[in-house]
Amino acid sequence: MASHTITGSRQSPPAHPRPVRAEGDPLVPRMLLGRRLHDLREAAGLSRRDAARTIDGSESKITRLELGQAAAKPGDVSRLLARYGADAAERTTLLALAEQTNARAWWHGDGDIVARWVRQYLSAEQAAKLVRTFEAQFVPGLLQTEDYARALIRRDHPEAEVERRVGFRLRRQRVLRRRPRPLNLWIVLDEAALWRPTGSPETMRGQIRHIVELCRRPNVTVQIAPFGISGRIAGDGPLTLVRFPQQSLQDMVYLERPDKAVYPVRRVEIERHWHVFNTLVTEAAPPEQTPQILAGILATY
Incomplete structure (x- = not known):
């Protein structure tokens, strides 16, 4: 049986997240980077508007970046970290994460x-x-089994796509x-x-x-x-x-x-x-x- 721990509580985040491998997908690096940029910005007492001005961008760009919803330009991240007063160790960690945010997602080859x-x-x-x-x-x-997935997919997709979609689901x-x-x-x-x-x-x-x-x-x-x-x-x-x-x-x-x-x-x-x-x-x-x-x-x- 799986663990019975299904509560939603979390522990406090560490001050300096460890570098992670992209492993072919940018989601976790984007989320880790965004979370830490948000914390650093608030610790510096700056608004999203202040941060946006630092990189000549928009508040919505800062929001997407902090929510992990967009790739990050290392140059933008470097300027933000300088404005936030990040130390050298954290700059190294977060700039490495910024590079990983541009990796291709594992599903990229089936993006269509x-x-x-x-x-x-x-x-x-x-x-x-x-x-x-x-x-x-x-x-x-x-x-789902292969046969169940195939029957379900056939309801909504053309026959020419069925086997490819079944294979993707099984992967x-x-x-x-x-x-x-x-x-x-x-x-x-x-x-x-x-x-x-x-x-x-x-x-x-x-x-x-x-x-x-x-x-x-x-x-x-x-x-x-x-x-x-x-x-x-x-x-x-x-x-x-x-x-x-x-x-x-x-x-x-x-x-x-x-x-x-x-x-x-x-x-x-x-x-x-x-x-x-x-x-x-x-x-x-x-x-x-x-x-x-x-x-x-x-x-x-």
Whole structure:
């Protein structure tokens, strides 16, 4: 079973974040750099407008930079650090991070089939320490079999793209076997998703058996929630929470909606969504009952 620590609390960030490797994706370097630039700016008593003037930019540029939503020019970062009074050690660390913010994301080669609004989450998923997800409509992507994914993708995409999209989805799942520390995944799945046929009965049987197998892994936990729990507790759609290994980074909230996604960043919003997920955990059947519940559903297919 996965860790039962699913609280949203974090420890205080270190004063000098350690340099990290980009590992082919710029998201974590951008977030680490942005967080520290924000802290340094506030410690210096400067506004975003003051910072923007330092680099002849806009306040929105500073906001995007501090939220980790944009690549950073080392020259801009150097000027900001000088204005903020950063010491030599921190300048070295943050300028190295600035270089890494321009790396290509791991999904770059498939960018033409990856919607813009999901790209930030896909990068976060591969860099995460843990992911917590609630899904009401379908089996989440990290749990899907090849046949289930193919049947689902065929509903919305042309046949010429199907196999490529299936392959991309299966590559995402490698994070569950990542060494030395695989992703810690905890899913709360509305029972309705398993009663909603996707593909043939054989496809559904294979998918249910696959979830049973995944539950045997120490880093994967799946709970089955009763029908209708989404409208009563989880609001209007799927909920995903991401926590990073770097303690200075705040958790990510990913709310997938039709043709878009929402990424709340205010601390109060993040804490509220952790509370929602924790409530779902208490309302769902305990993890040790999942194999028995799945066996009952499997018998109907």
